[in-house]
Amino acid sequence: MSNKANERATEQKRVDEVIHEINQKAQELYAKSKGIKESVIELRKTFWDDVTVNIDEPDDIIETEASIKQQAELLTQKESAHGKLDQQLKILIRLKDSPYFGRIDFIEEGLSEKEAIYIGVASLMDRNDEDFLVYDWRAPISSLYYDFPPGKASYETVDSKIHGEIKLKRQFIIRQGKLKGMFDTGLTIGDQLLQNALGNTASTTMKSIVATIQQEQNKIIRNEKSDLLVVQGVAGSGKTSAALQRIAYLLYRYRKELNKDNVVMFSPNPLFSSYITNVLPELGEENVRQTTFLNYLRDRAVGNVEIESPFEQMEYVLTAKGNPDYEIRIENMNYKSSVEFKNHIDDYLLNLIQEGVHFKNITFQGRILISKEEIYEYFYSFDAEISIPNRVERVAKWLLHELRKHQKEEIYNDWVMEQAELLDKEDYLKAYYEEQKVDEDINLEEEILRKEIVKRVFSPIKKQVKRFQFVNVLATYYRLFTEWNGNKPIQWEKIANFTAKNITKRFLPWEDAAPYVYFQGKLIGDYSDRSVRHLFIDEAQDYSAFQFAYIRELFPHTRMTLLGDINQAIYANTSKENPLIPDTMVRKHERITLTKSYRSTRQIVEFTKYFAPGGEMIEPFNRDGDLPKLIIQEDQNLNDLLLANLEELRNKGNETIAIITKTLQESETIHERLREKTDIYLIDEETYTFQKGLLVLPVYLAKGIEFDGVIIPDASAKCYSEESDRTLFYTACTRAMHDLVMISDGEACKFIQETPSDTFEVINE
Numbered sequence: 061m062s063n064k065a066n067e068r069a070t071e072q073k074r075v076d077e078v079i080h081e082i083n084q085k086a087q088e089l090y091a092k093s094k095g096i097k098e099s100v101i102e103l104r105k106t107f108w109d110d111v112t113v114n115i116d117e118p119d120d121i122i123e124t125e126a127s128i129k130q131q132a133e134l135l136t137q138k139e140s141a142h143g144k145l146d147q148q149l150k151i152l153i154r155l156k157d158s159p160y161f162g163r164i165d166f167i168e169e170g171l172s173e174k175e176a177i178y179i180g181v182a183s184l185m186d187r188n189d190e191d192f193l194v195y196d197w198r199a200p201i202s203s204l205y206y207d208f209p210p211g212k213a214s215y216e217t218v219d220s221k222i223h224g225e226i227k228l229k230r231q232f233i234i235r236q237g238k239l240k241g242m243f244d245t246g247l248t249i250g251d252q253l254l255q256n257a258l259g260n261t262a263s264t265t266m267k268s269i270v271a272t273i274q275q276e277q278n279k280i281i282r283n284e285k286s287d288l289l290v291v292q293g294v295a296g297s298g299k300t301s302a303a304l305q306r307i308a309y310l311l312y313r314y315r316k317e318l319n320k321d322n323v324v325m326f327s328p329n330p331l332f333s334s335y336i337t338n339v340l341p342e343l344g345e346e347n348v349r350q351t352t353f354l355n356y357l358r359d360r361a362v363g364n365v366e367i368e369s370p371f372e373q374m375e376y377v378l379t380a381k382g383n384p385d386y387e388i389r390i391e392n393m394n395y396k397s398s399v400e401f402k403n404h405i406d407d408y409l410l411n412l413i414q415e416g417v418h419f420k421n422i423t424f425q426g427r428i429l430i431s432k433e434e435i436y437e438y439f440y441s442f443d444a445e446i447s448i449p450n451r452v453e454r455v456a457k458w459l460l461h462e463l464r465k466h467q468k469e470e471i472y473n474d475w476v477m478e479q480a481e482l483l484d485k486e487d488y489l490k491a492y493y494e495e496q497k498v499d500e501d502i503n504l505e506e507e508i509l510r511k512e513i514v515k516r517v518f519s520p521i522k523k524q525v526k527r528f529q530f531v532n533v534l535a536t537y538y539r540l541f542t543e544w545n546g547n548k549p550i551q552w553e554k555i556a557n558f559t560a561k562n563i564t565k566r567f568l569p570w571e572d573a574a575p576y577v578y579f580q581g582k583l584i585g586d587y588s589d590r591s592v593r594h595l596f597i598d599e600a601q602d603y604s605a606f607q608f609a610y611i612r613e614l615f616p617h618t619r620m621t622l623l624g625d626i627n628q629a630i631y632a633n634t635s636k637e638n639p640l641i642p643d644t645m646v647r648k649h650e651r652i653t654l655t656k657s658y659r660s661t662r663q664i665v666e667f668t669k670y671f672a673p674g675g676e677m678i679e680p681f682n683r684d685g686d687l688p689k690l691i692i693q694e695d696q697n698l699n700d701l702l703l704a705n706l707e708e709l710r711n712k713g714n715e716t717i718a719i720i721t722k723t724l725q726e727s728e729t730i731h732e733r734l735r736e737k738t739d740i741y742l743i744d745e746e747t748y749t750f751q752k753g754l755l756v757l758p759v760y761l762a763k764g765i766e767f768d769g770v771i772i773p774d775a776s777a778k779c780y781s782e783e784s785d786r787t788l789f790y791t792a793c794t795r796a797m798h799d800l801v802m803i804s805d806g807e808a809c810k811f812i813q814e815t816p817s818d819t820f821e822v823i824n825e
């Protein structure tokens with residue numbers, strides 16, 4: 061046997077031994093878990109047998125309660141032990157298929173023996189729990205694998221830095237316990253494994269990249285020092301992947317202090333959220349809290365307002381040119397996205413300390429119990445030193461006190477007994493006795509019934525007061541645009557009229573959503589979630605300066621990781637003062653730039669980098685495919701052309717093909733035309749998942765996602781005519797992993813024309 065074959069046989073032998081060990085452990089765990097499960101079932105069945113129930117005397121009741129509590133605790137303990145064993149079993153099952161993907165032989169400085177360190181998705185100890193058969197990829201020593209080629213190397217432990225030398229670096233592909241591939245590499249992580257990973261067809265959910273994390277990505281994943289980490293990475297450079305592995309890393313590294321509920325991720329759209337849901341479970345972690353910024357704002361906004369989505373805003377910008385309000389809307393977007401507007405709101409808030417907060421009457425059965433004027437007077441009777449939210453709290457206390465007085469007065473009104481006729485008296489009396497702990501007294505019955513009825517009717521009013529709903533946030537916001545005479549910026553009149561018109565309809569355009577919720581927080585307090593320890597913002601280029609400033613105030617003590625690509629800033633006004641642009645961030649932060657693109661073939665990256673602003677720095681990963689194709693057609697039927705190209709892409713092995721349009725309108729038209737002829741799935745902002753096959757969607761909903769093949773049905777100069785379309789077009793093209801086809805009716809857009817003619821193939825139909 062050759063040396064190589066020998067080594068391979070030795071490695072397979074080790075794989076077999078480790079799997080044997082896994083099987084043993086799994087059997088033991090299974091037996092334990094089964095035992096516990098049976099005892100849980102048994103305990104549930106016999107729960108009451110071991111409880112002494114006696115409620116004759118107060119002492120007996122206490123004893124009974126203690127006995128139930130003890131039994132319940134025992135059950136919880138057993139259930140949790142069973143849960144933990146189950147979790148361990150799941151890890152073993154994962155390891156059994158592929159116990160590890162890497163090995164390094166490391167000699168620590170001062171020691172003579174080298175140690176072979178095998179790295180996998182989770183740790184595995186030998187039977188005696190003495191040695192590691194597999195190290196978790198997140199263990200400190202595993203960083204050697206990602207950070208260094210063979211030669212001098214070091215890694216950091218909790219309290220020191222260990223130096224030494226890597227003698228060997230090896231990568232494995234193990235599937236179903238069989239060694240399918242094995243490569244020794246001089247590079248950080250060899251090309252071959254990455255080639256394998258990237259050459260596959262797109263999947264409908266994202267995969268983990270732990271076996272092939274690159275050095276730059278590893279810096280993002282293992283960064284523990286920065287409070288604010290800003291990652292600017294070109295399209296397909298692995299930002300989202302790095303973010304998810306970073307979450308898994310942090311959950312492992314700080315497992316005592318951090319859990320899934322302490323981590324929040326803002327993602328660009330619901331489709332993206334479901335696209336990434338598999339990654340953390342694949343790494344043995346539970347999914348963290350995920351939401352879109354839109355949902356975050358919608359969940360918070362008071363005042364029964366309708367908040368426009370950023371996608372609707374985008375669609376408006378792209379399709380409503382010529383609309384009488386269009387220019388004003390753009391100005392509104394400009395101004396409301398700026399920190400200048402935030403300062404303006406802050407000035408207004410200073411004025412509100414003196415005057416101007418609007419309140420609502422507290423009404424009951426159509427009568428005003430406490431008028432807004434009375435509330436206003438009480439609110440402004442406080443010292444100017446007392447902040448607005450603080451005063452609001454005091455007003456709430458006062459209102460509750462006043463309401464109690466009104467409640468008492470209502471008791472003897474006729475309506476109460478009328479209502480009593482309609483009710484289940486038993487239920488009311490029972491509730492009363494339970495609460496008041498008094499003995500039944502028939503003479504008191506009517507009195508009690510009255511009290512109870514009034515209490516229940518007042519309860520929702522009190523709840524509203526406790527939630528500060530007596531403050532009319534929307535009307536106070538409206539006053540900013542209609543009455544307040546503060547320092548007004550230029551163009552204020554138009555913007556103010558436009559905003560006032562919308563507020564009257566209880567409608568908030570997307571650019572007004574964050575300002576309104578910010579303003580609301582300053583009036584009635586923010587329910588900022590202090591349990592959030594890490595916040596991740598993906599596609600950070602799509603946030604405006606106002607939104608960032610607001611998020612920073614909302615999470616003052618939260619560590620943040622912002623990831624994005626300024627070249628993909630598709631929403632109007634988000635690329636100004638964006639933290640992804642160097643020097644725009646005031647707060648101390650660390651910045652990592654990723655320039656290598658892994659998603660697309662070399663040919664697609666070479667083509668797209670020409671029209672990405674600052675694209676010279678984009679480096680393709682060395683994976684070859686066909687040149688992007690530009691089809692120029694004059695009178696061809698677009699349907700036939702699309703169908704023919706689809707067929708061709710399918711024949712080349714592409715499984716997921718997306719027709720990416722500029723607007724939703726266009727997507728709908730194409731969907732309508734093709735649905736009779738082929739299976740095609742339209743994706744809109746309500747779509748949460750997608751299947752392999754043919755999809756049609758606007759570019760702003762394709763953010764963060766990738767497809768085997770992409771067809772741009774209208775890449776003409778008519779469609780992508782403005783400079784502001786550059787990032788849209790770039791985003792659309794960079795969704796393609798293997799094939800990119802662009803169709804243009806007549807002259808192609810200037811972005812294609814800017815690129816050297818040898819970077820794409822032109823076909824004249």
Ligand SMILES: Nc1ncnc2c1ncn2[C@@H]1O[C@H](COP(=O)(O)OP(=O)(O)OP(=O)(O)O)[C@@H](O)[C@H]1O
Nearest residue numbers: 269272273274295296297298299300301658659764
């Ligand atoms: N180290 C890696 N090993 C294997 N695959 C990788 C690696 N880095 C990135 N990829 C792959 O490259 C593709 C792009 O990654 P990802 O979506 O994380 O990039 P992104 O920077 O967020 O892209 P975009 O900004 O365009 O949305 C994915 O298929 C991902 O699995």
